Amino acid sequence: MAKSLKILGVHGLGDQRLSDWQTKWPEAVRRAFPATEGVELEFEFIVYDDIFEKTDISAWEAMGAVAKLVASGVSSAISPHRGILGDVSEKIRWTAGYVVAWVEDEGFKTRTRKRVFERITAFEPDVILTHSLGSLVTYNAFTHPEAQAEDVAPLLRKATYVTFGSQINNPFVVRNLTNGRVQPLQVAAWRHLYNQHDDVFTAPIRNWPVANFRQIETPFDEPGVGDHSAEAYLGHNATIDNLWRPLADALDGKGLAGARAFAALAEPTPGKARSKARAEPKPRSKRRKALLVGINDYPEGSQRLEGCVNDVFTMSAVLQERGFEPEAIRTCLDGRATADGILSRLRWLLDEPAAGDELVFYYSGHGAQIPEYGEDFEPDHNLEVLVPWDFDWTPGRAISDDQLHGLYAQLPYDTRLALIFDCCHAGGLHRDGAARARGITPPDDIRHRQLRWDKATEMWVPRSFRRINSGFTAEAGVADRYFGRDGATRRLGRAAMLRGLSAAENTALQKANAAQAEGPYLPLIIEACGEGQLSYEYRHGVISHGAFTFSLANLLRRQRDLSFGELVVRAGAQLAELGYDQAPQILGPSAVVGAKVIGL
Structure with missing residues (x-):
């Protein structure tokens, strides 16, 4: 009997209803996923464009949003591509406008949380892939008390959460969402794919020794906003080595079925018992x-x-x-x-x-x-x-x-x-x-x-x-x-x-x-x-x-x-x-x- 890996995709900003992202993402994952006999990849998607289409962003508001995201601390001091407002592309301006509008509007966030939890409870995913604004929408949901609901929490605890092209740790975003500090999540594993060349206000999450979290460096540099490409993140060699291959190994009879086996590859979520299959690592002495x-x-x-x-x-x-x-x-x-x-x-x-x-x-x-x-x-x-x-x-x-x-x-x-x-x-x-x-x-x-x-x-x-x-x-x-x-x-x-x-x-x-x-x-x-x-x-x-x-x-x-x-x-x-x-x-x-x- 074939084993199924259920993958839920959450897109970034930009009206995706006329795009082919629901075709391109599965194609990118299937190319990257190691050949594994008897494994089927099953995909579902969350679309939230209908929630955002009711919000109009003026050109001036968009440029002000760019300034908020850049001036909040992710500036030319970190990357030579950042902080030069006159060179910001039209797509990036509108991305910034909607990110800031969503962050500053609690009603906006309430509607997107509801959408996220409805799809998770209906599909019961093993892997949740989230790009750009989609990572903010899901992170906000997963850090909210509603994530502890009895029909949601067990599903999150067995899921592998993947963020890429993400603004979660942009200072403006994290200040407004979770009081200036990224919060641990009650998921099986969290993998944060970071590309230092991605100019769309992304940020690394460094020096955070949380057991189930790992940042994966996925550098690629393409013209324009090409270095924000979801498909490039998903098919990167580092993503294959640190995400897809461990998942494939777990599904290939080397552990429990599905992404539950991948949980054994990570340290336990705070408050959960350690898998008996893993040896207790020796704590290192203080440095x-x-x-x-x-x-x-x-x-x-x-x-x-x-x-x-x-x-x-x-x-x-x-x-x-x-x-x-x-x-x-x-x-x-x-x-x-x-x-x-x-x-x-x-x-x-x-x-x-x-x-x-x-x-x-x-x-x-x-x-x-x-x-x-x-x-x-x-x-x-x-x-x-x-x-x-x-x-x-x-x-x-x-x-x-x-x-x-x-x-x-x-x-x-x-x-x-x-x-x-x-x-x-x-x-x-x-x-x-x-x-x-x-x-x-x-x-x-x-x-x-x-x-x-x-x-x-x-x-x-x-x-x-x-x-x-x-x-x-x-x-x-x-x-x-x-x-x-x-x-x-x-x-x-x-x-x-x-x-x-x-x-x-x-x-x-x-x-x-x-x-x-x-x-x-x-x-x-x-x-x-x-x-x-x-x-x-x-x-x-x-x-x-x-x-x-x-x-x-x-x-x-x-x-x-x-x-x-x-x-x-x-x-x-x-x-x-x-x-x-x-x-x-x-x-x-x-x-x-x-x-x-x-x-x-």
């Missing part, structure tokens, strides 16, 4: 890793510093004294510390995280702020950045949270990541004598974005930017620590673009879904000075150091029983005694701030 970056030799002579490389060697020595192995510490210095060089090493630092890991990213060099354009095509926020060796005042050659949050936002909450910055938050000035500040002032054309002409005083005054999340908290000073004193700065390590809930909305979510209310991972952030202050260099005899790093290292060596909070307070007191007008700052989960400094 300690550090990336230390220091830049003295900037190309512009007036920007050069003296103590940053010394700071890196000092911090490396301190970390080794506190238990870090030499081979677990990487450094990136001067001309090697380009934007790409730093980001590639950050990917090493945060790769394959696990509970209990202790990870350190230390930076000594210049800091700056870049005024950025927003969804209304005018400057509306500042970007706090680290200044790499090849910095040129564009996001692509800076280290900002737009790049970093994609690496840390999904970390396990019990992983400890410390970000330590010995730099200014914005422009600094070179001072006379040894007290050199670590910050650079923008050129006048960049600075002009931050200014407006005041007719009354006939002076240039700071422009008022739109606050990122005006309802974030009522506590004085707390919002400043996340979004800057202007309320419009994407600060490093805060995942500002993922924090969209007001305090009242977060309180309500805590009652409805406590796990989702936790939101994106928050690192421990230690900074050499407060916003608006300067971070200075200190000359110890004839050797230059960062004043903050010098104090921090002394304290770590001499006082081994401090909490992180106490460490920063004492470093500030020591700097004040030495006459430096800089107050170190700390931000992080309260349990971590109050914890004893162990590895660090």
